[in-house]
Amino acid sequence: MAGIVTFAEQRDGKLRRASLEAVSEARRLADALGTTVGAVLIGSGVEGLADELAAHGADEVYVFDDAALSRYATEVWARAMAQVVGDAKPKAVLVPFTAMGKDLAPRLAAKVGAGLLSDVVGLAVKDGRLEARRPMYAGKAYATVRWEGDPQMATLRANVFALGARDAARKAEVVKGTVDTAARARATAIHATAEGKLELTEAQVIVSGGRGLKGPEHFHLVEELGGAFGAAVGASRAVVDAGWVDHQMQVGQTGKTVSPTLYVACGISGAIQHLAGMSTSKYIVAINKDADAPIFKVANYGIVGDVFEILPKLTAQAKAYFAAKG
Amino acid sequence: MKIIVCVKQVPDTEARIRIAPEGNAIVESDVNWIVSPYDEFAVEEALRIREAKGGEVVLVGLGPERGQAALRSGLAMGADSAVHLKDPLFDAADTAGIARALATAIRALAPFDLVFTGQQGVGGDNSQIPGLLAEMLDLPQVTMAVKVELEEGKALVNREVEGAHEVWETSLPAVVSAQKGLNEPRYASLKGIMAAKKKPIDVKDAAALGLQAADLAPRTKVVALELPPPRPPIRMIEGDADTQVKELLRLLHEEAKVI
Incomplete structure (x- = not known):
């Protein structure tokens, strides 16, 4: 019975990096507390992902694998997780x-x-209990x-908790469960909006643009710099509100919270x-004329x-740098 | 259609934050209080539905005396009435206790068709109330809504997640939380502000809800609140544009070791 249970989010059969971060953190805490780590995997055809969770520190993987679980539904997932929490305490x-x-x-x-x-954004063990920041x-x-x-119980900000060392030799016990798949609310359609684009909350490098770009016709300068760095592209509220770019790209209080390197x-x-x-990004570079x-x-x-002078030069030099680095 | 909207009063996002001497709360006298921006999206959506389909919009807010200003703001936008949950017992409650009080008050307003909340209350930014409420009220939930369409006995809700746009179908009643992009909230008109002064606000304490201290006992406690750790001093890169760019890449590679 696992002392720390994590939710291993997967989408389209792929584990989210944030899921592995949660398992890694659970492993560190479990070692300090002298207990074990369980990860809960819910979906259709997902049992194979258990090995990856084991490699990052799970001792047990609770698997709910059912064709009726191909799309996330809040009530069903909560029911499955509650079963595990009820059993494992x-x-x-x-x-x-x-x-x-x-x-x-x-x-x-x-x-x-x-x-x-x-x-x-931080967890520590104090007197056998957890303390969060x-x-x-x-x-x-x-x-x-x-x-x-x-x-x-805690939800963990993505990109803040370090991934533990991957050990492919680690194995987990797989515990299979079944869950009632009835739900009053569920997704009837899912449209990918960011085909080929990096997700901001998961990106290690983010390049963002603001009002200093002066107009939507110049935002390509930010996108090109992002391309040179292999970065996700974000934006400030001012340019989202002005309609230059989609709200999905907004970084900030009414947008996304990010924590890239x-x-x-x-x-x-x-x-x-x-x-x-x-502001929890590890390194921040600011380019601004003021x-x-x-x-x-x-x-x-x-x-x-001046961003109009700096960005094209930085894009060109970054491309040359990464090309030379291979 | 009867629509319930949860409204929270929060510190202005531009407010300067000072830590109170007890070390686990902020100095409130410095703060300018506003309606949480996500709750304004929620109120606006409820008003638009009422305007299209008829019915009433009831606001529910929990907080001290000052919190009534947030309810008046919602009434000035056009909501019909409000319930203000006010009790010293609520002041020490955590998200679970707050949700319990809200759920109890909302249950007393049944039958209703929809419960709207903001996706998160700015300041605490917990994003918990919608899910807690839905479970406590045994209702379906759709969070982070950017579009809501009502059909007979059900709602179609668009929501944004990482890299995808989803359409959810939910039976009614349901809890729906408002994300930025749902609508553009209206400003209260002078007429609306005047009318709001005459609209009823039903004030209820814990006893009126049948809740006791044990029902509201916090499961989480803030033991310390601190200002953020200072960031390391900035290194300004001088020179002409070519030099600056070259030096930046060198620092990112050699010093920060991030590229």
């Missing part, structure tokens, strides 16, 4: 803070009576939070609501300059 339950995790975790928490903390007020404060009672802000002034969505722009207060590297 874990100390903790970790779920990625993705669109699916955001939708699932509260319903599950209410079902099993767990205290739930959202968008957690999470940003509040647009990242202007960080809360340290503890739970009363078990299970201690490298974030390049081009012509973005750095309003607090933008910083809320990207030396007083607040973005320079959070950046590691700053270039005061």
Whole structure:
């Protein structure tokens, strides 16, 4: 019976990176607590993914594999997870803070009576209990939070918790389960909107553009720089609200929260609501013609300059750099 | 159509945050309070449905005395009435306790067709209330809605997830949470603001909801609140554009080791 249970989100038969991050973190915590890790896999034809979860630290993989589980449905997934939590009585339950995790975790928490903390960016073991750290007020404060009672449940911000070393020799016990697949709400159609595009919340490198680009006709400069870096492309609220790009690309408080290794802000002034969505990035580069722009207060590297001059040069030199590097 | 909308009052996103001496909360006197922007999308959507199909829009909000301003804002936009859940017992509640109080109040408003909430309350940004409410009310949920269409006894809801646009079908009643992109909220008119002053706000405490301290006991507790750790000092890259770009790539490779 696993001491820490994680939800292993998969989409189209592929495990999300955030799922592996959750398993990796569960492994670290379980080692500190002297307990085991269980991962829950729900879908159609997904049993084969159990090996990957084992390689990242799962001792047990609970598999719900059924043709009727090909599309995510909140009630069914919550029911399956609640079954596992009810049987295993874990100390903790970790779920990625993705669109699916955001939708699932509260319903599950209410079902099993767990205290739930959202968008957690740090976990530690203190006196045999967990202690979480999470940003509040647009990242202007960080809360340290503890739970009363078990299970201690958290959703984890993507790209913050390190992936553990992959050990293909590790094996997990597979526990198969069945679940009632009835649901009152379910997806009837799914349209891919980002064919071939990198997902912002999962990207290791993000290049974002703001009002400094002056108009939608110049946004290609940001996309080309993104292409040179193999990066996902984001945008500030100002340019989303102005209709230059889709809301899906917005980074910030009313958009996506991202935490890449490298974030390049081009012509973005750095309003607090933008910083809320990207200030946990590991390295931030700011390119802006206004030396007083607040973005320079959070950046590691700053270039005061004209994006129309800097971006094409940076794109060209980056292409040459990556080509030489192979 | 009877539509319930949950409305929360939150600190203005531009507010400067200071930590209170107890070390686990913010200094509230500094803060300008607003209606959580996602809740405005929720109120707007409810009003549009009422305008198309008839019915009523009832707001439910939980918070101290000042929270009534958020309900008045929603009434000024056009909602018909409001329920204000106010009790010192609620002040220490966590998300589960808040959802329990809201769910109890909403149950008392049955029968209804829809419960709208914002996708998240700005500030805490937990994104928990929609799912908690749906489970407690034993209703289906569709979160992060960017489009809602009503048909006989059901709703079609478009939602955005990573890299995909989904269409969900749900039976009614259901809990639907509003994402940015759902609509453009209206501004309250002067007439609306005047009318809102006369609209009823039903104030209820925990006892009126039949809730006791044990029902609201928090399962999570903030033990410390701190300002964010300072970021390392910035390194400004000087020179002409060619030099700056070359130096940036060198630093990213040699110093940051990220490329």
